[in-house]
Amino acid sequence: MSNEDTVSRRGLFMKLGILFNGVVAAALAVPIVRFVLSSVTRGRGNAYLSWVPLGSVSDFPEGETRLATFRNPYVTPTDGKTVDTACWVRRIEGEQFQVFAVNCAHLGCPVRWFQQSGLFMCPCHGGVYYQDGSRASGPPERGLFEYPHKVQNGLVTIQAGELPTPGASAAMIGKKPPCA
Amino acid sequence: MRLIAQIGEWFDRRLELAAPIREVAEHRVPRNTASWFYVFGSAALTIFILQLVTGILLALIYVPSGAEAWSSLQALNHDVTLGWFVRALHGWGSNFMVAVVLIHMVQVFLFGAYKFPRELTWIVGVFLLLMTLGMAFSGQVLRFDQDAYWGLGIGASIASRVPIMGPAIVKMMLGGPIIAGATLSRFFALHVFVIPGTLILLIGVHLLMVLKLGINDWPMPGRLVKRATYEAEYHQMTKEDGAPFVPYAIWKDLFFAAFILLAVAACALYFGPFGPTGFPDPTIIQTVPKPDYFFLWLYALLSLLPPSMETPALLIGPVVAIVALLLLPFISGEGEKSWRRRPIAVLTVLLIAITLGTFTHLAEFAPWSPHMNAWSSAPVPERFLRGTTALERQGALVFQGKQCRNCHSLGETGGQRGPALDSVAVRLTRDQLIRQVIQGGGNMPAYGKNLSPAETTALVAFLVTLHPPGQAPARDASRDAVLREMQQPSAPAQP
Numbered sequence: 001m002s003n004e005d006t007v008s009r010r011g012l013f014m015k016l017g018i019l020f021n022g023v024v025a026a027a028l029a030v031p032i033v034r035f036v037l038s039s040v041t042r043g044r045g046n047a048y049l050s051w052v053p054l055g056s057v058s059d060f061p062e063g064e065t066r067l068a069t070f071r072n073p074y075v076t077p078t079d080g081k082t083v084d085t086a087c088w089v090r091r092i093e094g095e096q097f098q099v100f101a102v103n104c105a106h107l108g109c110p111v112r113w114f115q116q117s118g119l120f121m122c123p124c125h126g127g128v129y130y131q132d133g134s135r136a137s138g139p140p141e142r143g144l145f146e147y148p149h150k151v152q153n154g155l156v157t158i159q160a161g162e163l164p165t166p167g168a169s170a171a172m173i174g175k176k177p178p179c180a
Numbered sequence: 181m182r183l184i185a186q187i188g189e190w191f192d193r194r195l196e197l198a199a200p201i202r203e204v205a206e207h208r209v210p211r212n213t214a215s216w217f218y219v220f221g222s223a224a225l226t227i228f229i230l231q232l233v234t235g236i237l238l239a240l241i242y243v244p245s246g247a248e249a250w251s252s253l254q255a256l257n258h259d260v261t262l263g264w265f266v267r268a269l270h271g272w273g274s275n276f277m278v279a280v281v282l283i284h285m286v287q288v289f290l291f292g293a294y295k296f297p298r299e300l301t302w303i304v305g306v307f308l309l310l311m312t313l314g315m316a317f318s319g320q321v322l323r324f325d326q327d328a329y330w331g332l333g334i335g336a337s338i339a340s341r342v343p344i345m346g347p348a349i350v351k352m353m354l355g356g357p358i359i360a361g362a363t364l365s366r367f368f369a370l371h372v373f374v375i376p377g378t379l380i381l382l383i384g385v386h387l388l389m390v391l392k393l394g395i396n397d398w399p400m401p402g403r404l405v406k407r408a409t410y411e412a413e414y415h416q417m418t419k420e421d422g423a424p425f426v427p428y429a430i431w432k433d434l435f436f437a438a439f440i441l442l443a444v445a446a447c448a449l450y451f452g453p454f455g456p457t458g459f460p461d462p463t464i465i466q467t468v469p470k471p472d473y474f475f476l477w478l479y480a481l482l483s484l485l486p487p488s489m490e491t492p493a494l495l496i497g498p499v500v501a502i503v504a505l506l507l508l509p510f511i512s513g514e515g516e517k518s519w520r521r522r523p524i525a526v527l528t529v530l531l532i533a534i535t536l537g538t539f540t541h542l543a544e545f546a547p548w549s550p551h552m553n554a555w556s557s558a559p560v561p562e563r564f565l566r567g568t569t570a571l572e573r574q575g576a577l578v579f580q581g582k583q584c585r586n587c588h589s590l591g592e593t594g595g596q597r598g599p600a601l602d603s604v605a606v607r608l609t610r611d612q613l614i615r616q617v618i619q620g621g622g623n624m625p626a627y628g629k630n631l632s633p634a635e636t637t638a639l640v641a642f643l644v645t646l647h648p649p650g651q652a653p654a655r656d657a658s659r660d661a662v663l664r665e666m667q668q669p670s671a672p673a674q675p
Contacts, residue, residue: 037352039351039352039354039355039356039362040348040351040352043351043357048356048357067463067465069463072357072358072360074356074357074358075360076356076360076361076362077361078245078246078247078248078360078361078362078364078365079246079247079360079361079362080245080246080247080248080250080361080460081246081247081459081460081461081462081463082246082329082358082359082360082361082363082460082461082462083358083360084461084462084463085358085462085463086462086463086465102462102465103333103337106337106482107333107334107337107338107482108330108333108334108336108337109330109333109334109469110330110462110465110467111465112465112466112552114583114586116581116582116583117582117583117584117586117627117630118627118629118630119625119630121550121552121586122549123467123468123469123549123550123552124330124334124468124469124479124483124549125479125482125483125548125549126483126548126549126550126597128550128625130625130626130629131629136620136625136626137620137623137624137625138548138623139482139483139485139487139490140487141487141488141490141491161357161358162357162358163333163336163350163354163357163358163359165336165337165339165340165346165347165350166337166340166341167339167340167341167342167346167347167350
């Protein structure tokens with residue numbers, strides 16, 4: 001127990017001072033970490049997603065694929081035009097629809113629809129998809145991301161709100177497009 | 181004159197800095213290090229200071245808001261006096277900084293400067309390189325245009341592939357569920373506070389170690405580094421054959437620093453600022469996003485890797501590369517320094533340089549991308565239609581109408597994604613052509629659903645005419661034999 005004898009009054013106060021700082025730092029760390037992680041925690045349980053109307057059913061001719069735009073449901077004051085999002089709406093027939101994200105399933109570049117050849121093509125790395133969104137060729141490992149959709153009161157509505165990426169958007173990734 | 185000396189003394193009495201500064205300036209360096217090869221580190225520091233100054237100047241006008249960033253860049257380019265020039269200096273400064281840092285790294289590697297006792301200097305240098313690349317990427321984001329927007333999308337797509345953590349990392353990176361105002365704000369904080377602050381700190385440590393350990397002596401073939409004796413040898417060298425850094429060696433640094441600043445300014449003046457390209461509106465999808473030149477190699481690699489290898493390569497590749505760089509001084513911390521006796525080191529540098537160069541070159545013209553405007557701009561050249569039948573000409577119309585030239589060239593116009601079709605009939609028989617068109621394969625989509633039988637017949641009839649004048653189209657010999665056999669039994673029946 002000789003160690004105890006060597007603890008001086010000032011030494012003890014210094015250690016207590018360090019301990020006090022540690023306690024305060026830990027207390028402050030809680031709100032700071034919560035602030036830093038807020039963009040992740042806020043979206044728990046698909047909280048970022050909501051149903052957005054794209055337009056009335058009659059805006060989309062049967063058998064055709066048209067570009068539609070919608071405003072992202074989650075908006076902050078400095079977003080500008082970035083919350084305006086595009087998507088491809090394919091009306092198969094009647095109230096049968098498919099709504100694809102413009103983001104390529106490879107690395108997210110905007111794919112374009114080519115009516116004549118019936119293909120979606122990506123300008124970045126050459127990903128190609130068939131009209132039903134399934135993968136045709138190129139680097140993508142899967143078909144286009146599809147928004148969950150429903151037709152309500154004559155309006156085509158999709159569930160949107162998150163950037164579709166290969167790893168994210170569980171709601172979308174679970175729904176793989178049917179084979180070509 | 182006396183007054184200046186007196187003022188100087190007044191300050192030094194309080195600061196006591198004159199003596200340490202003189203000591204640093206006049207520290208002895210081996211005479212053989214006063215070389216034009218040893219100027220790249222100070223050049224990188226010079227450009228960094230230029231970036232700090234021009235960056236602060238840009239921040240006087242720039243607005244880090246998703247709604248206003250693009251317009252504030254337009255104001256810098258067109259309204260603010262010489263705003264375009266400051267933007268150009270900062271943009272070209274960043275290109276030069278990446279280049280000079282890489283050259284510095286190659287020089288240090290080839291001269292064995294990472295060996296004992298300068299391992300930590302090298303390791304800090306690796307982090308300085310990563311910070312420099314981080315500045316380059318985040319700076320590209322602050323130029324909030326279409327390239328920046330879709331570039332962030334690519335970054336998010338890569339990050340999302342991290343197992344389990346992917347979606348959380350994406351939201352962390354974007355500051356929300358989508359690329360928007362919060363994304364720009366956090367990249368602004370990274371580019372202006374976090375990374376530069378870290379850079380300043382690491383540069384301080386890097387330079388301190390150069391002073392404490394001495395600059396790497398010129399590598400002489402056969403003079404081996406040994407942990408036990410190196411420091412004593414180096415000390416003796418600086419004592420016997422050394423010279424004060426100022427002015428013996430520094431004049432070359434000064435000349436090169438001025439030269440590199442002049443080069444940045446000349447590029448800025450001649451080529452002007454970078455972008456911004458189109459307004460960052462995600463509903464404008466008629467865009468072909470491309471990264472700045474230092475990430476072009478990656479852009480090419482992402483298109484050429486087989487799909488199954490991509491995610492592992494993206495997630496494991498960088499980790500392996502960084503760990504290899506960090507371990508280098510511990511794996512070969514002793515021994516030969518001179519590049520004349522280190523053929524594997526030289527070959528490694530050449531291999532990496534040629535690989536990166538080739539990928540960058542490929543990315544310049546992106547042969548894997550379909551030509552998005554081939555349909556409207558490229559009719560089938562007349563010479564392919566001379567002397568053709570009506571059916572073949574109908575096929576040429578199908579060929580044009582179905583946008584085959586998005587991916588295939590004919591008469592040297594069209595995409596390079598698929599093979600050129602000028603002489604396709606020599607390679608594929610009629611049956612093989614039909615199969616390829618209908619079923620696709622080998623990276624070609626299947627067109628069976630998009631072509632009526634009549635269109636397919638016409639298209640293949642046209643494709644079969646595509647062979648050089650002196651060369652017959654390919655034919656299936658066994659099919660001929662079968663047809664002949666089928667005809668022969670029926671021959672006697674004929675009268």
